[in-house]
Amino acid sequence: MKKPNDVILHSVTKVAVVIILTFSIDLFFAGHHDPGGGFIGGLGFASALTLLFLSFNIEWVRENIPIDFKVVTASGVLIAVLTGLGSLIFDAPFLSQTFDYFNLPIFGKTELATAVIFDFGVALAVIGTAVTIILSIAEDR
C-alpha cells in the first residue's frame, strides 16, 4: 500500500496542537471571571487531541498517550462532585464555593477559588466524554 504524503499536515499539526492546547488552558482559567471555563476549555483540549488522531493514526497516539478516556470522564465527575461535597464539612449547602487572595512567589497577589477545582472536574469530564465518543465512532468499522 502506498503511504500517503502528509508532511504538511504533520508539520502544521505539531505546531497547531501546542497552540490549541495553550489556548484551551487559557480559556479554562479565564472562565472564572470572563467567558470561558471548564466546559469550553475541555472541548478545546479534546479538539487538539482529535487533530492528533486525524493527522497521525489512532494507534500511534494511543501508544504515546496511554490513558483510558472513560476513566478520565469518571474521575472528572468524581472531582466535581467531591468538591461540591466538600462544603458539607463546613456545614454549608452542597456546591457552595469560596475564594481568597494569596501572595504567591511568582504570581504575586493571586485569587484562589474552590470553583476552579470544580471546573477542573468539568474539564476532565468533557475531555473524556468527547474523546470517547470520537474514538468509539472511529473504531466502529
Next chain:
Amino acid sequence: MNNVVLLPIIIPLIAGMIMIILRKNIRFQRAFSIFAILATGAVSVFLMTQIRTKGIQTLQLGGWQAPFGISMVADMFSALLLLTTSVVSFCCLLFAFHSIGKEREASYFYPMFLFLITGVNGSFLTGDLFNLYVCFEVMLISSYVLISLGGTKKQLRESVKYVLTNIVSSFLFLVAIAYLYAMTGTLNLAHLSVRIAEVGQDGLMTTVAILFLIVFSMKAALFLFFWLPGSYSAPPIAIAALFAGLLTKVGIYALFRMFTLVFYHEPQITHLIIGVLGGLTMLLGAIGAIAYWDIKKILTYNVMVGVGFIMAGLASFTPVAMTGSIYYLIHDMIIKALIFLIGGTMIHLTGTSKLKEISGLIGTHPYLGWMFFIAALSLSGIPPLSGFLGKVFITQGTFETEYYWLGAIGLITSLMVLFSIMKIFMNGFWGETYLSEDMEKGTTKGLMFPIGFLTVATIVLGVGAEGIIEYVNLATESLMNPKYYIEAVFQGNIMP
C-alpha cells in the same frame, strides 16, 4: 438547609463513577453497588423521620436562594418513593448477581444500574422543572444502555423504538418547559405554583398543562403506551423488573407533582382528561393482559393497568383518593418488580415464555409457586395484602367525585387482572409436571432471596398498613396543600 436531601442522588452517582474507574474488579462492583443502594435506603428512612418531625426538607444548591438557584425538595411523597426505590432496586440487583451474566457485568452493568437510580432519585427530589428534565435524561440515557446492553437482535430492535419515542417525548418536554418559562418567567416549581395562582390558569396555560400531560403520559405509559410492551420484554429480566418497578413510576410522580402543585386550578379539564386516559389505559391494558399467552406480554400489560388505576386517584383529586393513589403507587412498584422477577424465573427455568409450553412448576418449585400466588392476590387487591387498601381508597374517591364510570372500570379491570394472573398460575404452576429438576434450563439458586424479600415487603405493606398510613397521610397532606411546599422552599424569603 439540609444537605441530607442531596445524598440519595450523590451516593449512587459517586459509587457508579468509582466503579467505572475500577472496571475490572467485578466482586468489588457487586459489593459496592449493594452498599450504595443500602446507604441510599438508610438515608431515605432518615429523611422520612426528619420530614415527620420537622416538615418538608429543602436544600438550595450553593446557597443561592429560590427561585434563583436550584432547589432540592424532599416532602413525604418523595421520601416514600425514595425508600421504595431502594427496596426494589436492592432486590433487582440481588437478582442480577445470579442471572445477568459475565459479559454484561464486565460492560458497565453496575455503573449504569446506579446511574439509573441516580436519575430516578433526582427526579423525586428536584424542585426545579428544568432539573427534572435533566434527571429524566440521566435516567433515560442509563436505561438506553441497559436495554441494549448485550446486543441481541431483539434488544437492538426494541431499543431503537424505545430511544426514538423517548427522544420525541423529551423534545416535547423541552418545548413545554420553554412555553411555561415564556409565560411565567420561572421554572422553580414552588415559584411556578405561586405565579400561576396569581395570574390564574387561563386557556393558554391549560393548553401548556395538557402538553405536559402528553409528555409525562408518554413516560408513564398512560394511554401512550405503544412503546412499552416491546421494550419491557426485550432486556434481561432483572433489568425489565427494574424498569417495570421504577421507570413508569417516575412519570407518574411527575404527573402528580405537576397536577397537584402547579396546574391544579382547572381540575374539570385537566384532571378529567387524566381520568379518561386512566380509564382507557386500564381497559386496554387489561384486554392485552387477558389476550396474550406469553408470560412477558401478560406482565407488561399488567404494568399499564396499574398506571391507569393510580391515575384514577389523581383524577378524583380528593384527599381519600390521593391517599389511595400514593399507597397504591408504593404497592405497585413493589408488586410489579416482584411478578416480573417471578415470571423471569419461570422463563429462566423452562427456557420459554410461552405459557402453553409450561406446566406443573409447583411440583418442583413449591415456594416459587406459592409466592407467585401471594403476589397474584396482592396484585388484584385481595385483603389483607397491599393492593387492597389502595383499591378501596381510590374507588371511594372516584365515587365521592361522582366519577362512577372510572370506579367501575377500576373494579372490572381488577377482575380481568386477577383472571390474567391466575391464567399464569394455573397454566404454569398447576397441571402435570413434565419438567423434572435435572431437565431444567437453569436453577433458582440465589434467585429466591430477592423474590422472597419482595413477597415479605408486599405482605408487610398490607398487614402493617396501620403504621404506614400515617406517613402516607402526611404525603397526601403536603400534596393537597401546595402552600406547605411553597413555604418550605421560600422559607419566608421575599418572592421576586
